[in-house]
Amino acid sequence: MDLNHYIQSGIIESYVLGIATASEVEELHHMRRIYPALNLEIMAVERRIERTALKEAVLPSPYLKERIFQRINWRDEIPPPPGDDHSRYTFINIQSKDGQHITVHRWWRLFFIITFLLSKVCLFFAIYYFLKYQQAQEKKEEEKQRLHTEQVSSLK
Amino acid sequence: MQQTAVHIDEFIITERLIAGDPGAQELVYDHYGPALYSIILQVVGDTRKAEEVLTKTFVKVFKNIHNYKESGNTTLFGWLMRMAREMAVLEAVYKDENEPGTEMVRPDSSLLQRFSNKLPAQRRTIFHLCYYKGLPKEAVARILGIQPEEVMSQLRETMVEFRKFLGE
Incomplete structure (x- = not known):
């Protein structure tokens, strides 16, 4: 050509x-x-x-230069190491949504512990008073027996 | 050469840009920014958009400066100018994609405007659709209802004339 x-x-x-x-x-x-x-x-x-x-x-507006260089420098910036930018994470709930699980406030844990301990205390007292009652009953029975034998011997 | 006085040393500046020298970046922005802004403004026709395109152009320029060196583009301005116009066309596509045939009123007296004002109506339309809208020749042919070969030959004539116009 x-x-x-x-x-x-x-x-x-x-x-x-x-x-x-x-x-x-x-x-x-x-x-x-x-x-x-x-x-x-x-x-x-x-x-x-x-x-x-x-x-x-044609001169662009004077602030444009700053904006452009901000963007360029921002692009060049090394991303901060992971761990010190928690605020940038979005919380995503990955809990299963199968209807078998419920989510409750943490105060419920304390409530359950107290309820559990209270029930143990109540159980303790229940057994304690039951034994005491049984003892008292036995004593009463003995007393009755003793009175009965005394009566019988005095009649003789 | 008289030109060298007004030009920044392109070889050195390119090397400095590749090294990511902020001083060189500022120098290039200060020297070429307004000229590129004018080119972009002629395509998008709106200052807010033109500023956005100029921003994108410079971000791309500094990121891809090694491409300029490798691609064998001749002058730095030539490369910058083509990139600016390309980015501007992409931006302008969103704006008037509904009416690609309409001619935007460009009251400014820029080089290309002065040149295209001298052209006969159809050749001016072809030039506008190719340069300002960035349309491929086939699309231009469809819009005007003529053959793509006709578009090609008219555009070629226009470019021959542009060569003469530049030499004047």
Whole structure:
């Protein structure tokens, strides 16, 4: 292909503006390898557009620079080691939802322990008083027996 | 060369950018930021969106700077400019995807605007759809009801003219 004709075809401008098709770009890269002088042509077109673009520049609002560099630095930041950023975790309840389990307040644990101990105390007293009662009953029986034998012996 | 005075040394600056030098990043932003902002503004036509696109562009530029070196792109500005326009087109697609045929009113007198104002109506529309909307040639052909080959040849003529226009 005639290089000069190729250059005059407007392919460079099309590439520089970014509107060349993929096959055109591929062809251009192929041509650049064969004719390194083509690079100078591309560079010249880019420089011409650059000069105009710098002249026609529009200043964005001044706070934008800060915002952009904040975002860039934020991206570069090394994430903090795990363990000291609990606040960033979201609590996810992975407890099974099969209807067989219930969730209760922790005060219920204390309530159950107290109830359990109270029941043991009550049981202790129940046995204690039962034995005492039995003893008293036996004593009463003995007394009765003794009185009875005394009565019988006095009658004789 | 006269140009070299206004250009920052691209080779050194690229190496510094690859090394992640914040000073070099600021220098590039200060030097090229406003020019890229203008290019983006012409595509998206709204300052808030243009600022968002400029932000995304610079984040991408600093992240992918090694691509510039490896891809064999010629000038740094050329690479930046194509990336800025590409990002702007992507952003603009969301805005007027319902009416891709309509021509946005661009009252500014930028280089491309001055150039395209000289073009005959159909070639101007083709150029606008390709450059500002980023549409593939086939889509442009469908919108205008002509053959893709016709779009290609008209665009080629337009680019030949653009070459002349730049040389003036």
